[in-house]
Amino acid sequence: MLPIIDNSTTALLGMAIDAAAMRQQALAQNIANANTPGYQRIGVNFEERVNALMDGTGQVRAAASSELASFRPYFQIASADGVGNDVSLDTEVAAMSENTLHHQVLVKALSKHLALIGLAINEGKR
Amino acid sequence: MDYAAAFRISASGMAIEKTRLDVTAANIANMHSAGTSAGAVYRPMKVVAATVPLTFSQQFGALVATGGGVQLASVEPAQVAPRMVYEPGHPYADAQGMVAYPGVDHTAEMMNLNTALRAYEANVVAMNAARTMAARTLDIGGQS
Numbered sequence: 001m002l003p004i005i006d007n008s009t010t011a012l013l014g015m016a017i018d019a020a021a022m023r024q025q026a027l028a029q030n031i032a033n034a035n036t037p038g039y040q041r042i043g044v045n046f047e048e049r050v051n052a053l054m055d056g057t058g059q060v061r062a063a064a065s066s067e068l069a070s071f072r073p074y075f076q077i078a079s080a081d082g083v084g085n086d087v088s089l090d091t092e093v094a095a096m097s098e099n100t101l102h103h104q105v106l107v108k109a110l111s112k113h114l115a116l117i118g119l120a121i122n123e124g125k126r
Numbered sequence: 127m128d129y130a131a132a133f134r135i136s137a138s139g140m141a142i143e144k145t146r147l148d149v150t151a152a153n154i155a156n157m158h159s160a161g162t163s164a165g166a167v168y169r170p171m172k173v174v175a176a177t178v179p180l181t182f183s184q185q186f187g188a189l190v191a192t193g194g195g196v197q198l199a200s201v202e203p204a205q206v207a208p209r210m211v212y213e214p215g216h217p218y219a220d221a222q223g224m225v226a227y228p229g230v231d232h233t234a235e236m237m238n239l240n241t242a243l244r245a246y247e248a249n250v251v252a253m254n255a256a257r258t259m260a261a262r263t264l265d266i267g268g269q270s
Contacts, residue, residue: 017263021129024259025194028132028252029180032139032196034245035146036175075180089248100255107262114267 011068012050013110019046019073020103026075027096030087039085041092043078046071131194132256138178138195139249145198146173146242150235157230160218161208167226169203170235206231 023044033039049071080086153170161167176199206229214223 021132021259024252024256025132025135025180028135028139028249028256029177029194031245031248031252032135032142032194033175033177034139034248035143035241036177036196039177042180089244093248093251096252096255100258103259104262107266110266111268 008068009113010110012053013106013113015068015072016046016050017103017106017110019044020099020106022046022073022075023099024096024103026078027092027099030092031089031096033085034087034089034092035085037085039087040077040079041087042075044073045076046073129256129260133253135195136249136253136256138197139252140246142173142175142196142198143242143246143249145201146175146238147246149173149201150238150242153228153230153235154232156228157232159228160216161226161228162218163220164208164210164226167208168228170206170228170230171201172204173201174199 026042026044030041033041053071149171156168156170159168175196178193178195178197180194208226209229210224211227212223213219213225216225219225
């Protein structure tokens with residue numbers, strides 16, 4: 001039986017929602033500086049590192065909450081060449097629309113997970 | 127997560143693009159403002175933007191970004207020579223009958239206008255996206 005309340009899903013989803021919100025900030029920053037000379041675009045590093053939580057079969061290991069702390073998302077310079085302003089508005093807006101959808105998926109997943117816990121608490125009566 | 131930061135960043139972006147629009151409008155409005163001499167003529171202005179870097183602070187055990195966005199560094203006159211037009215009857219004409227007009231580059235100004243407009247729109251889209259995300263997070267744990 002899986003431990004349903006204290007498992008890593010809630011923590012991982014929370015971090016992923018944080019990452020999506022931070023990415024929104026990064027994209028907003030890139031768009032705001034679309035015409036700033038010498039600006040270097042920023043991004044958020046999260047999903048790449050979460051791959052380390054996968055085991056050999058492509059399943060996410062049931063990670064301990066303490067282990068998850070090192071996977072927190074952070075901002076980083078995402079400039080391709082590091083010289084001059086390389087923001088293109090279309091790419092940023094496309095990435096933003098993708099990020100918004102991704103965020104909605106994560107929120108829905110978290111909601112469903114919490115609903116599952118609620119179901120267990122109510123012994124499935126509702 | 128601090129959604130106010132995303133709003134603030136987009137708002138600063140909109141403000142700078144609006145400044146760019148204002149300055150472009152001023153340049154175009156003044157393209158026929160004759161000067162009493164070549165030195166006293168209106169000089170087309172240029173907006174110089176500077177980024178406000180995201181700074182990080184430690185809050186509740188997590189790295190949180192504050193600041194960010196863009197700010198107006200300066201509005202500087204462009205280094206362009208005035209346009210000299212032969213108009214002997216003009217009250218501001220010099221001894222050779224030449225009148226100085228600002229060297230406004232129409233093509234560049236229209237390019238600036240459109241770029242600023244598109245960038246402004248992109249900032250609005252970014253702000254709406256942040257609003258949608260903030261509203262969606264309120265649905266967490268809702269019956270849906």
